[in-house]
Amino acid sequence: MIGTEFINGQGLGNQLFCYVTARAVALENGYEFGTAGQERFAVNIHSDRGMYFMDVDLGHVITEEEKKKFRVYHDVEDRLFIGNSRHDLTHGCYVAGADPKIHQVEDNTLIYGNMQDESYFIKYLPQVKQWLRVKPEYDSYEYSRENLCVINMRGGEYTGSPELLINRKYWLHGMEEMKKIRPDMEFVIITDDVETAQKMLPGIEAHHFDIGKDYVTLKNAYYLLLSNSSFACLPAHTSETLQFAIAPKYWARHNVSDGYWASEQNIYSLFHYMDRKGRMFTAKECREELQRYKKTSAKYKKLNVRPQGARLTMLRAHAWYVYKKAYVCKIARGVERRLKRVLHVQN
Structure with missing residues (x-):
């Protein structure tokens, strides 16, 4: 069996990619399909109603006890540690492409990760359209x-x-x-x-x-x-x-x-x-x-390498600049909108 797990904090788009990719890999290899954390499917900060508008077959219910028997495979993780934000300096900016090894995972494996590359599912697009078919009453x-x-x-x-x-x-x-x-x-x-x-x-x-x-x-x-x-x-x-x-x-x-x-x-x-x-x-x-x-690119030569010393200090300064510039622009746009409203009222 090949499966994935729905995790707290995932948006619906992320969950659907995990579902589609894992199910496509299972189909490709002739394995059964299942999912863990089904109670978390389509439940997030945007909606707590669950998947009410599609009748999605989530496959075998993988319990917490059954999870212990599965291997774990993580989609490729490549990150650039760059000075765009605290996130990109601390966690890295996710830049990975397709992971060809995902197609050869062994049976009894749970797949985790981004799982959004089209090569993972595109040849099964007709099936994907059926898997994600919207109920007529909600279309x-x-x-x-x-x-x-x-x-x-x-x-x-x-x-x-x-x-x-x-x-x-x-x-x-x-x-x-x-x-x-x-x-x-x-x-x-x-x-x-x-x-x-x-x-x-x-x-x-x-x-x-x-x-x-x-x-x-x-x-x-x-x-x-x-x-x-x-x-x-x-x-x-x-x-x-x-x-x-x-x-x-x-x-x-x-x-x-x-x-x-x-x-x-x-x-x-x-x-x-x-x-x-x-x-x-x-x-x-x-x-x-x-x-x-x-x-x-000099950046790509430092793929997955965390900055240290003077370089880290420089990148922190750049991240500060990016955020301050955005803050000033936001204030300027707000002032511009208010002026337009005032002029509109006067006219």
Whole structure:
């Protein structure tokens, strides 16, 4: 039996990737499939209702006692210790790509880790669509139109991390790109943080429904402008309507990367990627560019090496600068919004 465990603190996107990858590996090797921690599936800070909108077969229930009999396999862990934040200095910025050994795990193994590379599951995509089939009573095409782009904006805990929260320029560039496809394109935001979305893109309709309707709205969209959140990845891959999707180049370090991806696993053939200047890249171009970067980057020569001494001091100073700069920009944007409201009232 091959399985995985649902862990406290995982979001639904992370859990679905763990589920899909582990089940695909089990199928690939002809093993039975099971999961531990089933009571934690789809239970997180965003929802405590469990998986009510899909009838997901979680396989054999692996109990705490049974877990002791399983081997443990961890998806590859590669990290860069860089001065973007305390997190990246303390824990490292996760940059790993695909782990080819995951396909050869032995029977009676629990797989843990990021598990988000498309190579883990893509050849079983027809089966994945069945595994993640939404119950008819929860499916919705309310925001499924050929001239409507659904923006999936992640806020919440991201708002306190300037290296992580996608900035306003990305969204504006993305909307411009979508209008090149259809000049009559309209937009709606699906988000976990309506307040932040309204500040980021005032005037654009923004919603946070229950987690099920958020999910199906993304799944049934014709056009997607995505954040660096795993929540939208599998809805996009299982969509029957999607025509075009834009995601942030470098994924979780779109704002600060000089060429590395956080992580490489989040380069998907389905998506097109936009950099900070609004330039578009295919997944193939992103992968090729990353391979060149790895060969020449001084950062990658220190992969998985924790900084010490003077280098650590320098990186801490840079992290402080990144956060202070973001704080000043946040204040400036707030002042700008207030001035616009005052001028609007006066006019």
